[in-house]
Amino acid sequence: MNDTPRRPSDAPGYWKANVRTILGCLAIWALVSFGFSILLRPALAGIEFGGTDLGFWFAQQGSIITFLILIFFYAWRMNKLDRQYGVEED
Numbered sequence: 001m002n003d004t005p006r007r008p009s010d011a012p013g014y015w016k017a018n019v020r021t022i023l024g025c026l027a028i029w030a031l032v033s034f035g036f037s038i039l040l041r042p043a044l045a046g047i048e049f050g051g052t053d054l055g056f057w058f059a060q061q062g063s064i065i066t067f068l069i070l071i072f073f074y075a076w077r078m079n080k081l082d083r084q085y086g087v088e089e090d
Helices: 011-039 054-085
Strands: none
Touching: 011 054
16 A cells, blocks of 8 residues: 555646636635625615514524535535545544
């Protein structure tokens, strides 16, 4: 068994795709947690959702659901990138 870590043949491409995925997830995280929950809350106040206004819902429930979706998306995307670049775990 060889325990030396494998390097992808296109390491710069792998890290570029990795950073792009991270930045996309961070942008969605910032939009939902800061944008919808704080900055756009007054604009979303008139929209009813789940028995309360949409801005409050995003601050309390929507951000948590979005964060969970982002976690699963990131794991799926990184597994796909690992297979694509030949660095998947056994």
